[in-house]
Amino acid sequence: MHLPDGILPPAVTLTGYAVSVAVAGFCLYQIRQFPDPRAEVPRTALLTAVFFVASLIAIPLPPISVHLLLNGLLGALLGWFAFPAILVGLALQALMFGHGGVTTIGINGVILGLPALLAFALFRLAGKLPRQFQKLGERVLGFVVGAGAVALSVLLFAGLALSFLPAAIDAERERQALAALMLAYLPVLVLEGLITALLVGFLQKVSPELLHGRASR
Amino acid sequence: MPRSIRLAAYATLLVTAAAANGHGTQIEGAVVPGIRVQAQYDTGEPMAEAQVIVYAPEQPAHPWLTATTDHAGVFQFVPDPAQLGTWAVQVRQAGHGAMLNLPVLPTETVSHQITVCTNHLSRTQQWLMALAVVWGLIGTALFFYRQRGANASS
Numbered sequence: 001m002h003l004p005d006g007i008l009p010p011a012v013t014l015t016g017y018a019v020s021v022a023v024a025g026f027c028l029y030q031i032r033q034f035p036d037p038r039a040e041v042p043r044t045a046l047l048t049a050v051f052f053v054a055s056l057i058a059i060p061l062p063p064i065s066v067h068l069l070l071n072g073l074l075g076a077l078l079g080w081f082a083f084p085a086i087l088v089g090l091a092l093q094a095l096m097f098g099h100g101g102v103t104t105i106g107i108n109g110v111i112l113g114l115p116a117l118l119a120f121a122l123f124r125l126a127g128k129l130p131r132q133f134q135k136l137g138e139r140v141l142g143f144v145v146g147a148g149a150v151a152l153s154v155l156l157f158a159g160l161a162l163s164f165l166p167a168a169i170d171a172e173r174e175r176q177a178l179a180a181l182m183l184a185y186l187p188v189l190v191l192e193g194l195i196t197a198l199l200v201g202f203l204q205k206v207s208p209e210l211l212h213g214r215a216s217r
Numbered sequence: 218m219p220r221s222i223r224l225a226a227y228a229t230l231l232v233t234a235a236a237a238n239g240h241g242t243q244i245e246g247a248v249v250p251g252i253r254v255q256a257q258y259d260t261g262e263p264m265a266e267a268q269v270i271v272y273a274p275e276q277p278a279h280p281w282l283t284a285t286t287d288h289a290g291v292f293q294f295v296p297d298p299a300q301l302g303t304w305a306v307q308v309r310q311a312g313h314g315a316m317l318n319l320p321v322l323p324t325e326t327v328s329h330q331i332t333v334c335t336n337h338l339s340r341t342q343q344w345l346m347a348l349a350v351v352w353g354l355i356g357t358a359l360f361f362y363r364q365r366g367a368n369a370s371s
Binding site: 003004005006007038039041042043045046048049052053056058060064065092096097098099157158160161166168169170173174177178180181 | 258259260262268270280283285307309310311312313314315316343346347350351354355357358359361362
């Protein structure tokens, strides 16, 4: 789910960088409002490592393979830190493994990072639920944001890939290939929803402060 | 010696010369220069039935040839020997792919068998690098965690 180099026109990749820098700047501005922004760095670093490794593990779903995205999980747990964390993870993947592209770090940041911020916004609504429904609400929203972020990222990926097809490409054949890819991500969508909901339930029991840290306020 | 003949003499042999007779048929093969591209994902899976666009050196903005890879992700073609320079081959499937730049020179003596792959690291190398990054991020986490603890105690 990472766009490689050479797929999109330069104007689109530059726009991707501009949007990513602007969104990351806004996130960093929000982070600076915290009394102690460094307090959230350990959690951010650990979840960046999880994001970095999860994207490298290919899950074979013949005839193709897919990988976990975990951007909804990062959004729910890291809040404003999720977007910079995803950018760092994407840069490391592109520079070290050629996973995605260097010119497309910005646009891939948009594809994975914006759904993470939407997941953060949605997951925060659980705090507004009546106290007796809050735990259940957090788990349900955990599933929704975990699955929803994957769905949104897949749609953004496919939309961008289809919107800027070279004239020489057989559009119908590419549409079919993208449809197969989107279908292959349906199990990933459910899996990530379950992972996020289960992790939220686990943190509610063992370490609620991690779930309701400053980053997610 | 004309340039085209030199290229044909020096470049890749895609098809071994062969001739066969039997049951009223005759098959003839010819020695031709060519380029063989094998497209695969970085997981090692072949990019089967992927779309291929070839751009010639003299017209880099206009496709010279469009085709698809076979089930093994292989595509081969014979470049125009009159067009020496850098040929570009783009392989694309479902938003994934890569662009290759292949210099075709009159002094070529070896086969062009190129693998379209985003990295050429072994699995072991990849995991070692991933572990190094994870270790660095855990170290970062521990550094800030320790610093926070020190601030709290003072």
